[in-house]
Amino acid sequence: MTPEYLLAVLAVMTAVTYATRVSGLAAMRFVPLTPMVRDFLSGMANTVLVALVVPVMIGGDWPVRLGGAVAIAVMVATRNNLASIVAGVATVAMIRGVV
């Protein structure tokens, strides 16, 4: 890991990551916002989170799965973001502390 190599890595990763952040907006300049495109985008706004989180939950250890279930239950009951996250994470921490 020479400094030259690391600097090149840094430049590449910075450029690629920024490109991912801006390219969606850049591409949409050339796509007309028809109702169908809007439906696609508004649907994808949520399904990107679904596609991100469901495999993590399924692949996770059981404290994480249980913590997720607790968070969902608290959220359904209270509609309070923060309380639900705290409850879920506390569940994970407690189980890991006990086991």
Next chain:
Amino acid sequence: MPSGKPLKRSVMANHYPGIRYGALAVLPFCITVVPFGIAWAVAAQAAGFPDWMTMAMSVFVFAGASQFAAMELIGAQGSLLAIALLTFAVNARHVLMGTTLYPDLRHRSFARQCAMVPTLTDANYALMQTEPSLTRRIGLLMAGGWMIWLAWVLGTMIGLLFGGVLGDTNRFGFDAVMPIFFLVVLVAAYKGRPSLLPWTSAALVAVAWHQALGGYWHVLVGAVVGGAVNAWQGARVDRDA
């Protein structure tokens, strides 16, 4: 803001009235970003990264998952092309997030859009999904992102300085914060029947792809399929403010 007394507001606050809201709304989540930054610094130090590189990656790349993912490859002197591809695969979800931001940002110049998205992350993006006010969504994207960036850099710094003392931060459940946070956001964003089919198809496709092929592309594929199902379903969800 107290009325009557003319308060001098910054140019930023005049142009982006949601700035203050965005900065404050992400604060609770920043508390969880710090330990994630600590974990990154500890892992990078263990992998033999010089501290300046660990810090520079947090400052400039600012995408934790890809930093973790690339760590091994960098340690093994992987080719720049391989590192670029891995980084793209892990961060490809940003491309989709960017397209969904377009309706919110379409009236701004491309240069301004470019200046607004360097701090697009999973956390402020997720918070935007349940925020009905356009002004506040912009505030979350910008100021929210800046605060998350600060927390990420601060966490990295703490990890570099004191990581050895803190040990494994995962025992506090910090690694579960982001997935749990997304679940909670999804519960809030769930609209009943119209959400059912797109979400289920996204989940099934993502899980099947992930089980069969591993890697990172399942997020992209699952999300696109879910979006397509939503478009096909024609369930118009109006979130224009």
